[in-house]
Amino acid sequence: MDITMYHYLFIGLVLFLMGIIGTMLVKSVVKVLILIEIMLLGVNINFVTFSTFCDGIKFDGYILSLFYIAIGAVELAVALYIFYLMYKKKQSDNIEKYNEL
């Protein structure tokens, strides 16, 4: 049985949904940040899948995926620094205590 485009899209969808559901359920700030990165990975898999199966000339999806990886890494670094600064005041990683900047 050949693997079609929909198999890869399904994996991207599962990762994205698990990221969203986990972000709503989990209490730890670090886990929330990891799950946001997993959502970005699902989006990237969709980009690369569409680029491979539907665009065999320009490969725009590959390039957008690269941009997303760069932006995701920057966003994570900034979010972790903000978390570190707020942790010094709150002394907890429970996300319910982080309701103000």
Next chain:
Amino acid sequence: MINNPIIFYIASFLIIMSTFGVLFSKNVIYSLLSAIVVFFTGAIFFYILGSEYNAIIQAAVYGLAVPIIIGVSIMFTSLKKDTYQEKMIHYILIIASGIFILAFVYLLMMSMAMNPNTFNIREITQVNFFDVMSAFAKGIFINYVWAFELISLLLTIVIVGITVIKRRGV
């Protein structure tokens, strides 16, 4: 791209189980280790989809650099001061062993890339590597040059901003 159902289903099982591991682990360190597996498996997906360059960037940035940043932030935030030294060695050992194992998987993946017939992989030559690299060069430096420059500017702003915040001593 590589159209092999065995690799696809093994990678799919691994990535979904590891995502469950991220969700349901009580210890944040175990979540981080599961996340490393998820990111490396994402690189495997990129590779079997025919985008080797994306796979290498994914493995380097998300497989190695990002977990180190998250691990350091966990060390700085989740530990009490009295047992800091003792627990820090424990955490460093766990992270180092996880990175070592996954680097081994990465090397295995690269060896498969060098010799695709090793595991009797049926390869479909839909995507030519040189066409992909040519498309990358055209995309980054011609079609999306403004987006590329904006991301460079964003990185510079982040570095300068963190330096300014650090100097102000917030």
